[in-house]
Amino acid sequence: MxxxxxxxxxxxxxxxxxxxxxxxxxxxxxADGFYLKDGDRVVFYGDSITDQRLYTTFTETFVVTRFPAMNVSFTHSGWGGDRVTGGGGGKIDVRLERDVYAYNPTVMTIMLGMNDGSYRAFDQGIFDTYKNGLTSIVEKVQKKLPGLRLTLIQPSPYDDVTRAPRFSGGYNEVLVRYGAAVKEIASANNQNVADLNTSVVAMLEKAKATDAKLAEKIIPDRVHPGGSGHLIMAAALLKSWNAPAIVxxxxxxxxxxxxxxxxxxxxxxxxxxxxxxxxxxxxxALPMPVDMGNAETVLAVRSSGFIAELDRxxxxxxxxxxxxxxxxxxxxxxxxxxxxxxxxxxxxxxxxxxxxxxxxxxxxxxxxxxxxxxxxxxxxxxxxxxxxxxxxxxxxxxxxxxxxxxxxxxxxxxxxxxxxxxxxxxxxxTQDQIAAQGVPAEQLPAGVALQQNLALDKKWKSTAPNTYGWDSGLTDGSWAGNSKNTWATDDKDTFPKSVTIDLDTPATIGHIVIGVPAFGSTKTVAVSISADGQNFTEVGRYAFSLRKEEKRLFNFEPATARYVRLTYVDHHAERVNYNNTFAFTTDVQVFAPAR
Structure with missing residues (x-):
């Protein structure tokens, strides 16, 4: 399909x-092969998961960025707690009249079922109410809006993957049965169907195998996904619409x-x-914007086919x-x-x-x-x-x-x-220019890695001291990206900024490793050494990526030095979690030449 x-x-x-x-x-x-056409008017209809306006806005942004010449309008009409009979926003006929027909859509998506199953083991009577109700909705909207193109959505999962099911078989097994009915109704009416359950479950399984605790945050309450889960849901909807993989x-x-x-x-x-x-x-076209500064999103994307299938x-x-x-x-x-x-x-x-x-x-x-x-x-x-x-x-x-x-x-x-x-x-x-940029820290020679970190727990002095509780962790030996173990400058827009570490005594050094967290907008960092604290020699510099935890190793000719200085030359324009004028460093480690 x-x-x-x-x-x-x-x-x-x-x-x-x-x-x-x-x-x-x-x-x-x-866009000839894409489901949406120029001039389409799309209404997203559903319960609280649609009401979050996340998979729907991701879908909207994909369409606008992948097809910038296409004129399509989008209306987000999800209401928390809804079932096929309606809910807090009114009974189903009220909801359809006010929140669907009023916008004269040419395309409508419907995702209901999470509330309809009542969060309990499968019950035939409850299921029949759902199936008959969804069939009735389809009949009503097709009668009111002849030519309307429907995408019926098999409901997104209840998370029985990262946490144990509450009863035998689990609630998602019930939703899968409801999804089968959705597919049957779509087929009977020659309409499109999108499965927002299977790919999300597969992603959760891979994510759990990678980082079980972090995987729980993808659907934190087991019902309502965060942005990371909604991104994978949007991908499933877009793939049902034959969305192109190539940017x-x-x-x-x-x-x-x-x-x-x-x-x-x-x-x-x-x-x-x-x-x-x-x-x-x-x-x-433009690439799909993905917040790779968010740990759950990184895990979800890497545990799915999102990039290969939609963002190449x-x-x-x-x-x-x-x-x-x-x-x-x-x-x-x-x-x-x-x-x-x-x-x-x-x-x-x-x-x-x-x-x-x-x-x-x-x-x-x-x-x-x-x-x-x-x-x-x-x-x-x-x-x-x-x-x-x-x-x-x-x-x-x-x-x-x-x-x-x-x-x-x-x-x-x-x-x-x-x-x-x-x-x-x-x-x-040239090779010399590459050497000055350093190499990934994983390339630290084994003989060096076994040596003493000469900067461990040493003191430092900054030209831009932080006053928000991030003035520690620069030399604690930990690469953890958190407030306890990550050091930061102030957030004044005055660059360059620097921090100078005092090794206490002169030593012969040949390798320096520095790191940045996935958050923040730290960009170009120059590394210099000095014997007297006055005259510094640059031994390397590197422009760190945005939204990526990195460690960089600088190898240089052995030299005697007591002071190591990091100079933050500039910053990325984009803000990732914090003001872009902070400069963050997870750790600085200094080693003698390899033996």
Whole structure:
């Protein structure tokens, strides 16, 4: 049922076969295979899980970022506690009239069942009420809205994976039986079905095997997933809609100065020199914004097929001659890569790129727009529908103002998603330049790892001392990313900032390891040493990634030093959990030369 759409146009195909000019390649977004069409109006209907506005807003953002030229509107109509008979927002006919028909949708999704099963072992009478009720809803909406395209959703799971079932078989087994009825009803009415249970359960099982305690946080109350679980649910819905996996796909043969693939993007201005490779791209889509600064999200994504199935943005470059390469996009460092990594291909969608930042801004607007509608609906329309006439008299004006704001926010959202020309640079590095950037700390020589950490529990002095309780942990020997074991500067926007560690006595050193946590916006850190505390020599620097816990090892010619200084040169623009002007360090460890 899931068809991966390649979106490869004739122009890109010609490039791939070498028949097009080597200076450019083009393709345009083709949504022919995607379930949603230009002009569609989508209503998401359901209970509290839909009311969370998470899998629904993730879905909305995916559509807006993957198809920025497509005009589709979205209305989020979930109500906590709902069953097929209705709930706190009114009986089912009231809910449908006010929260569905009023928006004249062309597409409607329905996810009910979590409350309908009553959180107990399977009961045939309760099940029959659910099945008959859902069948009735389908009949009603199809009669009221001829041509309406329905996606019936098999309910998301009750978490019987990370915690033991409350009764034999567990409640999710009941929901799976309800899901089978959903599929049957969809088939009988020639409508689409989306399974939001199976893939989430599979993800939970893998997540539990990796980190059982953290896995419990994916669906913390066993019913309502956090953002991490909703992301996997959105993926299941999108795959049922034949969503494309590819954002863009670019391949360059540097030896031949030729573009060999350009899918869903236009590549121009390719220039290859011994020092650098540069080109420009005008992409037809953006990657899906994923909060990889959130531990549960990282676990959920790594325990699922989300990236491979929905968020692939490969860049492949072959024919490279330098020892290594720094990739920058629009002048902003993205990462350091070996020729082998670039030849195999890197997935830009998983990296902190300007495109990812643009997509994150789109999602921010998605959330703000959805919240505007929710205020209009839940704060004014429903509470004041039966108020005194004097109060109700102004209700249409309030609702119109909020509707206008909703439409304006949608225009902002679409504008934020539009293609932008990006300038790429792959800068070649020598072995010496690579050495100065350090290597992953896992490459610490065994002979060094067994030696004494000369910085352990040593004192330090900072030019930007922290006053929020993060002024400890810099030399405690722990890489744990928490407030007890992680050190931070102040949050003033004054860079560079530095911290200097006093080893107490001069020592011959040859290796320094520093680390940063997954949170914060710490970027470029320069490492220097000094014998007298006055004259410092830089032994390396590195630009750390965003939302990634990293440890970096700097190897250098043995030298006598008493002081080790970290200089925080700049910071990432994006804020991850804390103000982006803090600089965080998990630990600093100093070693004598390898024996």
């Amino acid at each position: 899931i068809q991966k759409i390649r979106l490869l146009t004739l122009a890109a195909a010609l490039v791939a076969t070498g028949l097009a000019p080597v200076t450019s390649a083009a393709s345009s977004s083709d 863009t796909d670019v391949a360059i043969d540097a030896a031949a100065s030729r573009i060999t693939r350009a899918e869903n993007t236009r590549v121009t201005g390719l220039n290859v020199t011994p020092a650098a490779i540069t080109w420009s791209q005008l992409d037809a 943005q490969p860049l492949r470059v072959t024919g490279l001659t330098a020892a290594g390469y720094d990739l920058a996009i629009d002048g902003k460092p993205v990462g350091h890569f070996t020729p082998a990594q670039l030849a195999e291909g890197i997935n830009l969608a998983t990296l902190a790129t300007p495109m990812a930042a643009q997509a994150a801004e789109v999602h921010k607007l998605t959330m703000q727009r959805a919240n505007l509608h929710n205020i209009r609906w839940r704060t004014f329309q429903v509470p004041y529908a039966n108020a005194d006439e004097a109060i109700r008299a102004s209700l249409p004006d309030v609702m119109k103002a909020l509707d206008d704001a909703d439409l304006a926010a949608a225009r902002m959202q679409r504008a934020a998603a539009q293609p932008v020309v990006r300038r790429y640079e792959l800068k070649g590095l």
